[in-house]
Amino acid sequence: PQPNVHLEQGRAIARLPSGDSVEVLLYGATVISWKSNGKENIWVSDAAKLDGSKPVRGGIPIVFPCFGPPPKDHATGKLPQHGFGRNSHWEYLGSSSSESGALAKGGDDSIKLDFGLSHQQLSEDTKKAWPYEFGLVYSVTLAKDGLQTMLNVTNQGKEAFEFQMLLHSYWRVDDVTRCTVNGLGSATYIDKVLDAKEQQQSTPELRITGEVDRVYKSIKQDITSIVQDGKSRLDVQRDRIVDSVIWNPWIEKAKGMGDFEPNDGYKNMICVEVGAVDGWQKLEPGETFEGGQILKSHL
Ligand code: TA6
Numbered sequence: 001p002q003p004n005v006h007l008e009q010g011r012a013i014a015r016l017p018s019g020d021s022v023e024v025l026l027y028g029a030t031v032i033s034w035k036s037n038g039k040e041n042i043w044v045s046d047a048a049k050l051d052g053s054k055p056v057r058g059g060i061p062i063v064f065p066c067f068g069p070p071p072k073d074h075a076t077g078k079l080p081q082h083g084f085g086r087n088s089h090w091e092y093l094g095s096s097s098s099e100s101g102a103l104a105k106g107g108d109d110s111i112k113l114d115f116g117l118s119h120q121q122l123s124e125d126t127k128k129a130w131p132y133e134f135g136l137v138y139s140v141t142l143a144k145d146g147l148q149t150m151l152n153v154t155n156q157g158k159e160a161f162e163f164q165m166l167l168h169s170y171w172r173v174d175d176v177t178r179c180t181v182n183g184l185g186s187a188t189y190i191d192k193v194l195d196a197k198e199q200q201q202s203t204p205e206l207r208i209t210g211e212v213d214r215v216y217k218s219i220k221q222d223i224t225s226i227v228q229d230g231k232s233r234l235d236v237q238r239d240r241i242v243d244s245v246i247w248n249p250w251i252e253k254a255k256g257m258g259d260f261e262p263n264d265g266y267k268n269m270i271c272v273e274v275g276a277v278d279g280w281q282k283l284e285p286g287e288t289f290e291g292g293q294i295l296k297s298h299l
Contacts, residue, residue, distance in 0.1 A: 002097065002109075003016050003017065003097045003109055003110075005095045010025060010026050011023055011025045011032070012024045012092050012095075012113050012115075014095065014111045016109065016111065016143070017109070019037075020035060020036045020037070020142060020143075020144055020145070021035045021142070022113070022140060022142040022147060024113060024115065024140055025056065025059070026089060026090050026091070026092060027050070027051075027052040027056075027088075027089055027090075028055060028061055028087055028088065028090070029062055029090040029115040029117070029140075030055075030060060030061055030062070030086060031060040031149060032044055032048075032050065032056060032058070032059040033059075034147050034297075036144070036145045036147075036297040036299055037145070037297075037299055039297075039299040040172055041171065041172060041234060041295075041297050041299060042059055042169075042170065042171065042172060043058050043170040043171060043172040043173075043265070043268060043269035044056065044057070044058030044059050044170070045057040045260050046261040046265070047258070047259045047260065048259055049259060052087075052089065054087065054259070055082070055086040055087045057257065057260055058269070059169075059170060060167050060168065060169045060170070061082070061085075061167075061168040062086050062138060062165075063083055063165060063166035063167070063168050063273075064083045064084070064085035064086075064151070064163060064164070064166075065079070065083050065084075065085075065130065065134075065161070065163035065164060065165070066079055066083045066164050067082065067083075067164040067165075067166045067275060067277040068082065068277075070083070074162075074280075075130065075132075075162065076130055076162075076163075078128075079126070079129050079130055082166075082168070084122065084126050085136065085165075086168070088121065088123075089121065090115040090116060090117045090121075090138065091115065091116045091117070091121065092113070092114075092115060093114035093116045093137065094113075095111055095112060095113045095114070097109055097110065097111040097112070098110055109143075110141055110142060110143035110146075111141070111142050112140070112141040112142075113139070113140045113141075114138070114139050115137070115138045115139075115140070116135070116138075117135075117136040117138075118134065118135045118136065119133045119134055119135075119156070119157075132157055132159060133155070133157030134153060134154065134155060134156060134157070134161065134163075134283075135153075135154040136151060136152065136153055136154075137151075137152040137154075138150070138151050139152070139292075145296060145298075146294070146295060146296055146297070147295045148239075148292065148293065148294045148295065149167060149292050149293055149295075150291070150292030150293075151165055151167070151290070151291060151292055152288060152289070152290045153281075153283065153288065153289040153290070154283075154286075154287070155283040155284060155285050155286060155287050156286075157285060158285050159285065160282055160283060160284045160285065161282075161283055162280035162281065162282050162283075163280065163281055163283070163289075164275065164276060164277045164280060165276055165277075165289075165291065166273050166274070166275025166277050167273060167274050167292065167293055168245075168271065168273050169271060169272060169273055169274075169293070170271050171226055171236075171269065171270055171271070171272055173226065173228055173233065173268060173269065173270055174228060174268070175228070175267055175268070176208045176248060176270050177208065177209065177267065178228050179207075179208060179227060179228045180205035180206060180207050180208075180227050181206040181208070181225070181246055181272060182204060182205050182224070182225045182226075182227050182232075183204075183219075183221050183223050183224040183225055184201050184206055184216055184219065184221075184224060184246070185203065185204035185205070186200060186201060186202075187201050187216045187218075187219045187220070188216065188218065189201060189214040189215060189216040190214065190215045190217070191214050192213040192214065192215065193210075193212065193213050193214075201216075205227070206246060208248050208270060210250050211248065211249060211250035211253055212247060212248045212250075213245075213246075213247050214245065214246045214247075215243065215244075215245050215277060215278075216244045216246070217243050217277075217278040218242050218243070218278065219242055219243065219244060223235050223237045223238075224236045224244055224272055226272060233297075233299065234272075234296070234297055234298065234299075235295065235298075236272050236293055236295055237295070237296075238291075238293060239291060239292050240290060240291040240292075241275055241291035241292070242276070243274070243275050243276060243278050244272065244274050244275070245271065245272075245273040245275070246270070246271065247270075247273065248266055248269070248270055248271065251263075251264075251266065253266075254266040274293045275291075
């Protein structure tokens with residue numbers, strides 16, 4: 001049988017002959033499920049809104065054109081935290097299946113879904129808040145045990161603009177206290193839980209024993225792995241981007257989010273996010289930026 005795609009309830013669902021599948025909500029072009037070998041790789045809160053009333057708590061929200069609360073004196077200053085990518089209605093542009101590309105190995109087929117968002121599709125308020133003519137194409141490619149999500153940004157206007165981008169991925173784990181995040185040894189990071197000072201990680205592994213909110217910059221090694229009980233569970237490879245955020249809200253912050261359920265759900269997730277969030281990417285008219293993640297599941 002061929003890979004297949006179908007649209008239902010405002011989402012695009014792709015399935016491979018192997019049974020691996022991916023589900024993308026058109027709202028925010030948010031990946032809300034990626035199953036490999038019948039097991040779910042993605043964490044989504046039981047109280048996540050999937051009706052477009054607010055960004056999905058979980059999945060892979062697209063952060064664009066700003067990461068975090070935007071600086072007031074910056075062109076993105078009037079946008080909400082993490083920008084508008086994750087709370088806009090994207091267009092499904094279609095699918096293509098292929099036997100080539102970064103993911104399809106050894107003849108396994110892969111299927112690519114494309115989603116689009118441009119200036120014209122934004123609400124009037126958002127257009128006013130950030131009046132630049134941009135075009136986004138987000139590609140989600142499913143292969144056996146693999147997923148690739150890539151954001152392509154084009155400046156379609158006459159003025160240069162600056163942006164940040166980040167794929168705010170919530171990964172599912174059985175027990176975060178039995179996990180380590182590997183591959184960030186000696187990388188430089190800002191610790192948003194402590195005093196937002198720049199630090200250098202001294203250990204090869206990051207253990208999660210409390211709230212973690214770290215912005216790693218210019219990471220040399222392109223693969224960051226989630227390891228549970230000493231066994232690699234998920235490899236996250238940065239593709240043409242070099243920054244990552246590691247986040248776990250832990251007990252208090254999890255309780256403080258109305259759409260984060262169950263309250264102890266922090267034990268079953270870890271955000272390993274890839275992006276370009278250190279400073280700003282500048283796009284001249286007509287220029288394009290592309291960056292994303294290549295994921296390998298060992299579930
Ligand atoms: O990626 C980590 C982070 O920036 C945290 O500081 C926290 O704010 C998280 O994103 C969630 O943000 P949200 O706007 O989705 O509640």
